[in-house]
Amino acid sequence: MKCDICNCTDTYIKEHTHEYIIKGKKIEFISKRRFCKNCNNLVYDSKLDNIASKKAIDIYNKKYGISKDSIIELRKKYNLSQDLFSKIIGCAKKTLVSYENGNSIPNDNYLIILRSLINKPEVIYTLIESNKDKFTDIEYNKIKDRLDYDTILFNDEKFTPSKYNGYTKLNMDKVYNMILCFAESKVLKTKLLKEMFYADFINYKNTGASITGLEYAKLNYGPVPNNYEEIIFKCSLKDLINYDVEFKNDFESHFIEKKAKLNKKIFSEEEYNSICKVKKFFQNYNSSDIVKYSHKEKAFTDTKYFNNISYDYAFDIDI
Numbered sequence: 001m002k003c004d005i006c007n008c009t010d011t012y013i014k015e016h017t018h019e020y021i022i023k024g025k026k027i028e029f030i031s032k033r034r035f036c037k038n039c040n041n042l043v044y045d046s047k048l049d050n051i052a053s054k055k056a057i058d059i060y061n062k063k064y065g066i067s068k069d070s071i072i073e074l075r076k077k078y079n080l081s082q083d084l085f086s087k088i089i090g091c092a093k094k095t096l097v098s099y100e101n102g103n104s105i106p107n108d109n110y111l112i113i114l115r116s117l118i119n120k121p122e123v124i125y126t127l128i129e130s131n132k133d134k135f136t137d138i139e140y141n142k143i144k145d146r147l148d149y150d151t152i153l154f155n156d157e158k159f160t161p162s163k164y165n166g167y168t169k170l171n172m173d174k175v176y177n178m179i180l181c182f183a184e185s186k187v188l189k190t191k192l193l194k195e196m197f198y199a200d201f202i203n204y205k206n207t208g209a210s211i212t213g214l215e216y217a218k219l220n221y222g223p224v225p226n227n228y229e230e231i232i233f234k235c236s237l238k239d240l241i242n243y244d245v246e247f248k249n250d251f252e253s254h255f256i257e258k259k260a261k262l263n264k265k266i267f268s269e270e271e272y273n274s275i276c277k278v279k280k281f282f283q284n285y286n287s288s289d290i291v292k293y294s295h296k297e298k299a300f301t302d303t304k305y306f307n308n309i310s311y312d313y314a315f316d317i318d319i
């Protein structure tokens with residue numbers, strides 16, 4: 001190795017204190033570098049230089065970004081290859097590989113995506129849908145096979161009985177079958193989501209427990225199950241329903257219709273009766289009727305927007 005300044009080939013290695021500025025942040029650390037014996041300037045040494053720059057990136061990522069280990073851990077949690085995962089988050093495979101190897105710092109866009117996946121793993125379903133045209137059918141099916149929604153989203157250990165889940169542990173099979181009940185014939189998604197709310201709350205009123213264990217939140221157009229987008233998406237991945245979006249006069253209508261057979265036996269008699277009662281009560285309501293109806297509930301008026309709705313309000317519901 002040769003010094004670029006004085007051409008001397010006599011060099012030595014010593015510990016050197018680095019000060020890098022990465023994206024406006026000062027990174028300071030010590031690593032081994034090569035120096036010229038004659039003029040004491042830094043001499044280029046690809047091996048040592050690489051180690052130093054990797055160290056800098058690692059320190060930055062851990063302190064201000066996302067460590068390479070968290071990225072790998074996240075991808076493994078989804079059980080996805082680098083190929084598929086990079087497509088879902090919208091970057092090139094080699095970009096993801098370089099993040100995972102600690103050779104580069106995720107740019108701000110990917111940082112936001114990766115962070116939101118770490119905080120809310122179910123966001124992956126929204127990403128898959130919005131990048132759907134990037135996948136071939138084979139890839140899409142592979143993703144479908146690999147992702148296990150229930151373990152991503154609902155961790156059994158997390159269950160604590162509360163007034164927000166109706167003191168019932170979430171049962172996804174009941175969720176799916178409840179959807180099959182309400183979507184026996186083609187139904188608008190908005191109506192279906194309200195009917196789920198009513199069925200769980202009415203059952204709570206009658207028995208002191210919700211049917212599914214779902215939590216419901218107050219959104220603009222009424223009470224809806226938390227994570228409802230992911231739930232509906234999962235139903236179509238599992239081939240339980242047909243999910244169609246129709247466009248008419250600049251207006252989108254989301255229709256759901258059951259495709260699979262209902263497993264009635266999963267419900268207790270009381271639970272099934274609650275579902276039937278709700279179905280019968282709202283049979284002639286269209287989407288906006290039921291939205292209007294639900295807006296009058298105390299469960300809706302007394303809850304703040306985007307907050308979870310307490311099952312205590314079930315006792316004010318009268319259908």
Ligand SMILES: [Zn+2]
Nearest residue numbers: 003006036039
């Ligand atoms: Zn020199």
